Amino acid sequence: MQSIYALIQSKNTDMQKEEKFLTVSMENMYNLYVTLLNLIIAVQKLAEDQLLISQKKYLATEAEKNPNKKFINNEILQYLKENTLLQNITKERRLTDWDLEEDYVKLIYKEILESPVYEEYMKTEKSSFAEDKDLIIEIFKTIIAPNDKLYEYIEDNRLTWVDDLPLVNTLILKIFKKLKPEPPENYFTPKLFKDMDDKEFSRNLFRKTILNDEKFQEEIIGKTPNWDAERITEIDSILLKMAICEFHKFPSIPVKVTINEYLEIAKEYSTPKSSIFINGVLDKLVKDYTTNNSLNKSGRGLM
Missing domain, CATH: 1.10.940.10 (NusB-like)
Structure with a gap:
């Protein structure tokens, strides 16, 4: 859909270039999707690291010695963190290493800590799958997806991703909303195409719609x-x-x-x-x- 929009706007008549653009566009969208999931993982890692630092303080308070680990143990965050397929895809595609972009991770984490939804979530130490899922959906929808600084980072470093961002944000929310307990490992890493027939169908639909x-x-x-x-x-x-x-x-x-x-x-x-x-x-x-x-x-x- 995004590829058709871009090509109609450009009025490009070179079908070979257009089909190549389709493939590149879909790959770019997938890269953005994986990068945003990795940002969520990076936020969890930062939260975990900060708890450990607080615990090791020489004059740590009782709350710092025995912190509420509800957020870092959030079931959905753990699914993402432990997903080896996601880790492998990240390495294969050489995608953003958020350890090198820590300022953005800290920015997102700070906004999470200051949010009413986080404050309400952390009032207890135990949670259910539904509560964990609702928190991640709300954090993504209200903090990550509309974040201006994150948008600027993407615009400065991956300009081709900007047009794909609304679509990918919607896709991620859809995946979180449909998530069930103990999902298969490939749940967060769907294939771009089911099989060769599906890939050919996409090309044909693209080509015939444009023509x-x-x-x-x-x-x-x-x-x-x-x-x-x-x-x-x-x-x-x-x-x-x-x-x-x-x-x-x-x-x-x-x-x-x-x-x-x-x-x-x-x-x-x-x-x-x-x-x-x-x-x-x-x-x-x-x-x-x-x-x-x-x-x-x-x-x-x-x-």
Whole structure:
């Protein structure tokens, strides 16, 4: 979706370069995803180190000698910290070593310590999985994701990540929200593609959506007469074009599957009312396609 947006804006007509851009873009997004997870791990490590330092003070207080370890023992933080797959991917991709960017880790940790959600969480020493998960979701949503200094760091050091940041932040929140106790080791390290067929499907969808951009745009305008093209968000427009592409260019995908898929994506990545808008437009289009017998579906796609 992000790749299609970037290429439509650039008006690039070199398909080979565009497909290469798709691959690079997806790899960059994955790198950003892993880097942000590692930032969370670095915060846990800093918290643990500071507790140990406090305990070793010559004149340590009773609270420092026997600190509340609830945060550093947070179950979700432990899952991330102990994830060897995540560690291996970080090394293989040579991603940011937050030990070398400690100022940003300290900044995030300081904001966590000063937050009401942390203060409430630390009122007790015992916690449940649900409480641990809620804390990490809230910390990521209210402290890490909107952090201006972190944004500036990414902008200065990895400019290509800036456009991907909102999408990756949403993905991380989605993964945390769906997390269950004792997840498989690969839970936090999903593959970019399930298999070669999935990779080829992504390329074909990308290619065919780009090549038919103007045609699909006309179809959208035809079904939104009361809307100026400028009032339709870029993400909604792209999601509609991708759905139309699946309707026409992928015979084996059932119409209902396409509609449900893009409604879910809209709920996750676009505005609160986007799914309602997209559902209305797609419903009108499908009715027209059915009347005109222009839906190219066969086999499983007829379901």
